[in-house]
Amino acid sequence: MGFTTATFDDACDYGLHLLDGLLKQSGRSLGDFESMPQPSHDWAHVTTNTLIAEQLDYNCASERDAAAVALQSICDNAEQHAALAAIVDCIHTHRPGSFFVNGPGGTGKTFLYKAISHILRADAKIVLCSASSGIAAILLPGGRTAHSTFKIPIINLCETSTCSISKSTKRAELLIAADLII
Known part of the structure; x- marks a missing residue:
């Protein structure tokens, strides 16, 4: 299974x-x-698809507990709460959307990303967390670097370089099945 x-x-x-x-x-x-x-x-x-199975292999009860703890803290910050509500609502109502969370270091962006991940994974949603560097990726639950997640080439880059994900691969299926990409 x-x-x-x-x-x-x-x-x-x-x-x-x-x-x-x-x-x-x-x-x-x-x-x-x-x-x-x-x-x-x-x-x-x-x-x-083992990539999808891996993303669904979170303990929903543990994720629910982590989400509850995060929600208690987020309620104190109106901007974080509004962003969380908008993003989670978009996922639960199956509406497409793009969100840009901006702010200086230490303002709670990573905390917000973690809270959203826990909330959605508690509902058995697929959340792919990616970041531009390995250091940033390890701060996110299940985080991976963007070049790993999207197969972005890092050697011999040129103007025509593209991601190497074919349409009929398991990775493509995972990206299509993802409910949210952070």
Whole structure:
């Protein structure tokens, strides 16, 4: 399954996904049986893409606890709270958006990014945290450098250099499946 921190409910839900797959091989589905529950998660990506599975391998309960702690602090800062509310609302309502968080060092940008990550990962959302340097990346939960996340070339750069992510790769699937990229 790829989940090391799965809950009992996750395991049951994944079992329903597997059962539905077996039924579909016989021309049936769980939907044919009124009393059977349906899987609540889309497990198709988890079984085929380890990059997506890795991003969904967060313990939702731990993320929820971390989100609650962060929210208590963010409520004291109106600007952070407004940014958090706007970004999280955009994700939960499936609206596309781009946000630019600006401020001098020490004003809480990283704290805001962490809070947003915890809130969304508590809801089993895929959040990709990337930064321009390794030092900045390690400050973000699950953070990676931008050149690693997006396969940006760092050697032999020229005017025509591009990212090396093909459309049909697992990395492309991950970027498409991402609910938020920080």
